Amino acid sequence: MTDAEGALMRLVQVAQRVEDLDRAADFYTVLLETAPTARFDDAGLVFFDLDGVRLLLDRNAPAGLLYLQVDNVHDALERLEGLAEVISRPHVIFTHDSDLLGPVGHEEWQAFVRDSEGNAVGLVAFQRG
Structure with missing residues (x-):
């Protein structure tokens, strides 16, 4: 996508609403299998790097629906056992x-969980069919 001057535009940041910063940071550390890249307690912000896109956990952000790519949705749910409510078990959607929307010849698996703050999170994996 380009802007009016023809410069390339890319997604820089996605914000997710949180109520308890510590609890949310712990949840996303387990899900993403990485530590936060920055934390600002006074402002109520925690950042994670998602391959060049910032995930911002913010007390003042509106609720959103994130779809995060994982290697295997079954393994991701296993890591989150006891930390997340499963909304939808793993299933092939396409x-x-x-x-056009994913790697040719691959099944797209999705599962949905509720994070520590009540937000829905989609887990997506592409596996050869």
Whole structure:
């Protein structure tokens, strides 16, 4: 996507609403298998790096729905056992016959959980069909 001057635009940051910063930071540390990149307690902010896109946990953000790519949705749910409510068990939603929305020849698996703050989070994995 480009802006009016033709410069490339890319997603820089996504914010997710949190009530308890420590609890949310712990949840996303387990889910993402990485520590936060920055934390500002006075402002109520925690940042994670998602391959160049910042995930901002923010007490003042509106609720959103994140879809996060994982290697395997079953393994991700196992890591989150006791930390997240499963909204929807892993299931195949689509098999990609082109590269338009995912890698050709791969099944797209999704599962949904509720994070520590009550937000829905979609877990997405692409596995060869």
